[in-house]
Amino acid sequence: MTALVVGMGAVASIGGNTVEFFDSLCAGYSGLAELRGFDRSRYRAQHAYEIDDRPAPGCDETLRASRWLEQAVAAALADAGLDEDLGDTPVLIGTTLRELRSVELSWRDGVPFDVRDLHFGTALRKRFGATDTHTVANACSASLYTLGLGMDLLEIGAADTVVVAGVDTITESTYGLLDRCYPEAPEQVRPFDRDRRGMLQGEGAVAVVLRREADGPGPGHRHARVRGVAMNCDAYHPSAPDAKSIALVTREAHRRAGVEPADVDLLMLHGTGTALNDEAEAQAVREVFSGVAPSPYMTAIKSMTGHTAGASGLHSLVVAVEALRSGVVPPILNLENPIDEVDGFRLVREHAELATLRVAQVDSFGFGGLNAVAIVEKVS
Amino acid sequence: MAPVDVVVSGVGVAVSGIAGPDDLLRRTPAGADGDDPARRLTGKGLRYKDRATRLALCAGRDALADAGLLGDPGLTVPGETVGVVVSSNYGNVDTICDTVSTIAEETYVGLSPMALPATASNVIASWLAIWFRLRGANLTMCNGSTSGLDAVNWGRLLLLAGRVDRVLVVGVEPANAPVRHLVSGGRSNGEDDLRLFDGAAALVLESASAVRDRGVEALAELGPYARKADQPAAVAAIRRTDPRPVDMWFGAGAGGPDGMTEQTSHDLTTYHGHCSGALGVLQCVAGTAWLSGHDRGAVLATSDGDGSDAAAALLLTVGGGR
Known part of the structure; x- marks a missing residue:
């Protein structure tokens, strides 16, 4: 089964819509800046790829992730020619950190926060009347996992149209623990460079509307065709990746999509700029694409977006499209x-x-050895 | 795609004062003074695992063993054929809150790097996969009050889509001060009547044919599922698909199935407290236990949508294996 991407929306530090987002990347414009929302005296690292929308410098607020998600979903629906009343249309939201930044503000600073806003269904019900919403907390491969799950819903006939999405904000807990883990604080994300020091987090949201291609013409664009998505789990280590398992999931994605390695023209690498990811991903790519010359074009967006975590997989997919x-x-x-x-x-x-x-x-890997790989194709 | 019957082939539970799934049918409080179920798990590798993960490992192990999938040592089936779906809303809230408190007091220098994996909300599913070598698709649903029933249905969808041959589904919530703060909006001090569930429930889903091939018993069969705006809508959606009479209702609130009495309904939160993401899986484990004692019948599990973004409902019937 194949599906069409009929609508897209994206929000990140480098742009508030898909056009700005892609144009910024092509122009080499990075969202890197000094930390805006946290007390910088508590950290050695000082940089991130944040969305600059806080009420005042150094002053943080709750529910920013929910706000960006709504923005991305609204843009994707408009792009798909759908109205904003979602009703029973499934919406699958991939995320690493949910609204846990709001939990931090509530616990430490006493800022009011309603526990029902911890998952994104509450915001999507209020804004879009959506009742079939699913917050999938699958670490940094979450939104590409939701793409795979959305494809499954279309394939088994559980839905005709599916919205898949991703969103993440930066939490202090993750920022602080990454700072504690790296030997030196990264000042920028440098995928596949010898002098890379680790990843810096980014913020953003993304949404994609999918329709079964076999259903024929319908509203929205024919942006691209999703041919197949594979997902697996290393079952090996809570944070370190496993090159063998990445190679397996890549081959499975090719099999589901009915393509050979030599058919792949462009590879959107996960490329986090951490010592372990870049090595394991490169090993897996070398294994799967051995004998393919020249290799596919390869790029990675995190040097400009930062690691947008749960949103990163679909952010890469939007760029691929x-x-x-x-x-x-x-x-x-x-x-x-x-x-x-x-x-x-x-x-x-x-x-x-x-x-x-x-x-x-499109590659997307996450903590817990969660791997997802998608194959998309140009629609003539 | 041909319809596939999905059945429950194993169940497990890790709740203080509850010896096994049948105890969930008792209409008495579980008794918080029982042994801590997390202590049933011993061995290397438990350091640095949060409470939710330990509880999930206990219930998960019991469910896999009940399904006949645990050999000595390891799994009796290839790890790539087994997926994991976890439901938890509060599983890693303690790690998040403890970490920001430490940063405020000591800066990032005071943190232990071992806490990093638990900042991501998939940490429970990740440890389940590592502990039991489950390499199939691995999902964590953090979906509010419907999360447990949603997780059971996602387990079924992974089977229907041909991603895996069997799925371990675990619902788990820990009770601790940060969860109490979050659930009460900062108003509970632990000495009031807010009762938080502290435990895990687990079940194994497989296709009916896979269960037959392995020669094990189907304990219950999954019927229709719905996630709708409220409980009446969710229940009505189930009744339209499968109108058979409901013999036992696991749920509460307005808009449940018609004709239910005190004897034909179980509100597990009355005995076990605020179950959140664990509730739906706990209901399905209890429902499976009820069906095991009957030759025929149907059990409806619902999450009351009162005050939430949605409500969910799922029907369970006697497994085809008996």
């Missing part, structure tokens, strides 16, 4: 001395490149 359509591949920034493991990979660096593209692969 725009790249397939426009033939422009945004670059990886800050990649000066690539690691040995990516030797021979056709990485797009520093400047966007023009390319003729038909099939794209």
Whole structure:
């Protein structure tokens, strides 16, 4: 079964809609800035890729993630030619941290917070009348996992239209623990560079409206075709990735999509700029694409968006769709001395490149060894 | 795609004062003075695991063993064929709150790096996968009051979509000061009448044919599920799909199935407190226990949508294996 992407919406530090988002990436514009919402004296790291929408510098507020999610879903529905009354249409929201930033503000600072807003169904019911909503907390592969689950709902006939989404804000607890874990504080995200120090978090939301292609013409655009999504679990380590398991899920995605490695023209790497991810991902790519020359074009967006966690998988998918359509591949920034493991990979660096593209692969991996890989195709 | 019957092949429970699923049918408080169920699990690797994870491992192990899937050692089936779906709303709230308190007092330097995985809300499902080597699709539903029933249905969807051959579904919530703060809006001090559930329930879902092939018993069969604006709408959606009489209702509030009496309904929150994300799985485990004692019948589990964004309902019937 294939599905069409008929509507998209995206919000991040680098743009408030899909056009700004993609144009910023192609122009090499990064959302990196000094920390805005936290007390900087508590941390060694000082940077992040935040959305600059707080009421005042250093002053944080609750429910920012819910607000961006609503913005992304509204944009995707408008793009798909659907009205805002969702009713029984399933909405699957991938997230790592839910509204846990609001919980932090409530617990530590006594800011009022209603527990019913911890999952996103409450906000989506109020705004869109949505009743079939599902908050899927699948770490940093969450929104690509929801893409796979959305495809399943279409395939088994449980729905005709599905909204899949992702959202995350930065929590102090995760920011502080990452700061504690890295030997040196990262000042920027440098995927696949020898001097990478780790990831910095980013904020954002994304939503995609899917329809079964076999159902024929309908409202909205024909942005791209989703050919297949695979997902698995390493069952190996709570935070470290496993290259073998990533290779397995990639092959499974190719099998579901009916493509061979040589068919893939563009690879949207997960590329977090951590020591472990970049090594494991490169090893898996090397294994699966061995013998494919030249390699697919490869890029990774986190050098400009930061790690948008639960939103990152679908953020990459939106970029893949725009790249397939426009033939422009945004670059990886800050990649000066690539690691040995990516030797021979056709990485797009520093400047966007023009390319003729038909099939794209999107990688998304998360804590707990949660892996998801999607294959999307240009619609002529 | 051909319809597939999905059945429950194993159940487990980890609640203080509850020896097994049958005890969930007792109409008395569980008794918080029982042994801590998390202490049933011993061995290396338990350090640094939060309470919700420990409770989930206990209930999950019992459910896998009940389904005949635990060999000595390891699984009796390939790990890639087993998925995991966890439901929990408050599982890692304690880690989040403890961490920001430490940052406020000591800066990031005071933190233990071992707490990092538990900042992500999928940590329970992740440890279940590692502990039992379950490599299939792995989901964590944090979906409010309907989360447990939603998780059971997502387990079924993973089977119907052909992603895995069997799924371990676990509903779990821990009771602690940060959860109490969150649930009460900062108003409960622990000496009032807010009772929080502290425990886990688990079940294994498989296709009816997979259960037959393995030669084990189908304990219950999953019927229709619905997530709707409120409880009357969710129950009506089930009745339209499967109008058979309901013999036992696990739920409470307005708009349940018609004709239910005190004898034919169980409100598990009366005996076990505010169950949140664990409730739906706990209801299904209790419902399976009830069906095990009967030759025929149907059990309806509902999450009362009162004050929530939605309500859910799920029907269980006697398994085809008997």
